[in-house]
Amino acid sequence: MTVRLRAHHLLCMLTYVGKGYTPGFTVNYDRVARRLNRGEEIEIVSGPDDICAPLLPDKTAHCFNESVVVRDAKALETVSLLVGKVLVIGSRIVPDEAHIRTLRAGFSSDDRRAACSGCEWSNLCDRVSAADFSGAKVAPPQPADITA
Secondary structure: OEEEEEOOHHHHHHHOOOOOOOHHHHHHHHHHHHHHHOOOEEEEEOOOOOOOHHHOOOOOOHHHOHHHHHHHHHHHHHHHHHHOOOOOOOOEEOOOHHHHHHHHHHHOOHHHOHHHOOOOOHHHHHHHHHOOOOOOOOOOOOOOOOOO
16 A cells, blocks of 8 residues: 655654644554554655545645645655655655655754744654654664564
8 A cells, every 4th residue: 555645744754753633633643654664655645645634524624725735845845855866746755764764864954844834843843853753653663672
């Protein structure tokens, strides 16, 4: 399967710690995080995506706002710079360990956070990033425990 993500969620997923707009949103985001952790391919989409799904019945949800479209454009530019290749709507990427680590390193740099301007979650994201992404639900695979 493929996880459909709008561009700014490529950054949001780095600091998602189980907080969200509604309980249903959070349950859904947890499901998406598990899929990403299993290495499901991401397709970059325009507009609302798999993370937005629980909010879509509300036609006034922020997912439909022009400010979010602008955030997506800035995020697509930022993520393209970080991964070293031009990404566009329809691009597919695999959220493997190297990809997540690259995005985290870039996200930690304030000059790479233009897409986050005006986001109500930016203070939380700052704290998660400053704590080396502790508690983030989308995470690189951890080495297996080796016992004798």
